[in-house]
Amino acid sequence: MYVLLWRSFLRDQSLTPVTVDDYAALEPAISGQIMELHHSKHHTTYVNSFNNFSEQAASLSSNSPSDIQQHIALQPLINFHGGGHINHSLFWENLAPKKQGGGEPPSEKLGEKIKETYGGLEELKKVMNAKLAGIQGSGWAWLVKDKETGAIGVRTYAVSFLALVEGDVWVIGEK
Numbered sequence: 001m002y003v004l005l006w007r008s009f010l011r012d013q014s015l016t017p018v019t020v021d022d023y024a025a026l027e028p029a030i031s032g033q034i035m036e037l038h039h040s041k042h043h044t045t046y047v048n049s050f051n052n053f054s055e056q057a058a059s060l061s062s063n064s065p066s067d068i069q070q071h072i073a074l075q076p077l078i079n080f081h082g083g084g085h086i087n088h089s090l091f092w093e094n095l096a097p098k099k100q101g102g103g104e105p106p107s108e109k110l111g112e113k114i115k116e117t118y119g120g121l122e123e124l125k126k127v128m129n130a131k132l133a134g135i136q137g138s139g140w141a142w143l144v145k146d147k148e149t150g151a152i153g154v155r156t157y158a159v160s161f162l163a164l165v166e167g168d169v170w171v172i173g174e175k
């Protein structure tokens with residue numbers, strides 16, 4: 001699938017959306033309508049909002065107490081929308097149609113670890129879906145590996161705070 005990433009330009013720190021060639025590339029696994037929604041609504045909103053709040057923060061003075069307070073108030077919004085952008089970028093990066101090697105169940109070490117931890121892929125899907133259903137509003141579920149112990153687990157986060165600090169991420173679900 002020729003889904004292009006959203007590029008970050010470090011010079012002005014703004015994010016710029018790039019086009020997605022084929023929303024229907026993952027059908028029938030994921031409908032083109034859903035992919036278009038994730039790209040044109042969700043991801044676009046995160047990018048535009050991140051840019052908007054970042055620009056507001058950049059315009060504030062570091063010598064004014066009220067500006068510093070405004071900067072502090074903007075930071076959670078920047079984190080939220082920046083996290084949404086990164087999460088969606090991971091989403092695009094990690095999906096591929098069957099003709100490009102996608103659609104296969106995890107194999108080798110990951111497949112073994114899923115079997116050892118959950119009993120199998122279908123059981124993992126049930127756990128992930130149940131955890132996603134438990135999130136009020138929107139949020140994300142991640143299958144992560146603890147780098148110290150090697151254990152895997154499903155973590156859920158309301159809204160879009162980035163979960164990468166926990167370790168490697170293999171599977172992402174969004175609600």
Ligand SMILES: [Fe+2]
Nearest residue numbers: 038042043174
């Ligand atoms: Fe989305």
